[in-house]
Amino acid sequence: MSYKQPELRTVHVIRYVTPLREGGSLPAIAEADDDFLYVLKFRGAGQGTKALIAELIAGELARALGFRVPEIVFAELDPAFGRSEPDEEIQDLLKASVGLNLALHYLSGAITFDPIVNTVDARLASQIVWLDCFVTNVDRTARNTNMLIWHKELWLIDHGASLYFHHSGQPWEEQARRPFGPIKDHVLLPRASELDAVDAEFRSVLTPDVIRSIVSLVPDEWLTNDPSVESADEQRQIYIQFLETRLAHSEVFVKEAQHARKALV
Incomplete structure (x- = not known):
């Protein structure tokens, strides 16, 4: 089984599409500046950056072992992002997540x-x-x-x-x-x-x-x-x-x- 050194792209989030209300982490579907949709995992969520670390390490280990895993990318969140969000819980999450987050390519129709x-x-x-x-x-x-x-x-x-x-x-x-x-x-x-x-x-x-x-x-x-x-x-x-x-x-x-x-x- 061949293994290629992983290289993660960095995208900038431009649009919050919809929350995925699963558990306490409140991930979301978001659009990035490469015109793709991603499942965005926030650094400001309950488990903080440790959940992002686990997502990254375990996901890329799985890929190295030959499993199919959606592309993992770094996702930059601008301080101005989400100011118009009407939901206070989501707005607080976005404010707490300014900077570098993690996202997985959204598998539409899965x-x-x-x-x-x-x-x-x-x-x-x-x-x-x-x-x-x-x-x-x-x-x-x-x-x-x-x-x-x-x-x-x-x-x-x-x-x-x-x-x-x-x-x-x-x-x-x-x-x-x-x-x-x-x-x-x-x-x-x-x-x-x-x-x-x-x-x-x-x-x-x-x-x-x-x-x-x-x-x-x-x-x-x-x-x-x-x-x-x-x-x-x-x-x-x-x-x-x-x-x-x-x-x-x-x-x-x-x-x-x-x-x-x-x-x-």
Whole structure:
């Protein structure tokens, strides 16, 4: 599997189209100066820039592993943007999000993956389950699959709930080696019967260079948004070391997933 160094474009948001009232983050469909529509994720939302960091790192890791992920771009929000917005909640969000945000290309006409209607084979199911164990993504359940069918192909979206170690305040070293208990609720777990083979494949793809090149994409200003944290370089190293440690101990989360699957099938 070939891997190309990711390069993220920067667009400027010119029009707020409509909110996507999902959870507490209140993303929106917005138009940028390249005439494309994007799903805009705001730095001023509840989880702040950490959700954007997770979206960027997990999304680009997924792309490196061969999954279909909408193009991720940086999205600049001008201070004057949203002044005419009548909804006070949205206006406050826009004011708090001036500067660099994150956006994903809007897949117009895509439909939400429905596990009753849509099926995936065991290999793909195992690959997605492995990815979500690796990045500790708690948000791929039957209630909220965060997968779309677009042009008859499966696309992965919404990885902002990944890497939740950076919210916990607990030592990252311990969390990097832990199994991933929430995998028991994963929508594709019952079909994930090839985890050992996928583990071997994906461990060979995610080299230190791949991990480091993806983490290097995170802007310094997102890493230093909290004055209590270390420097941007030190924070970046934590993400790199967390991912490298987790990959080195992948048998822990693979066994947990296999154990959880046996309880279901």
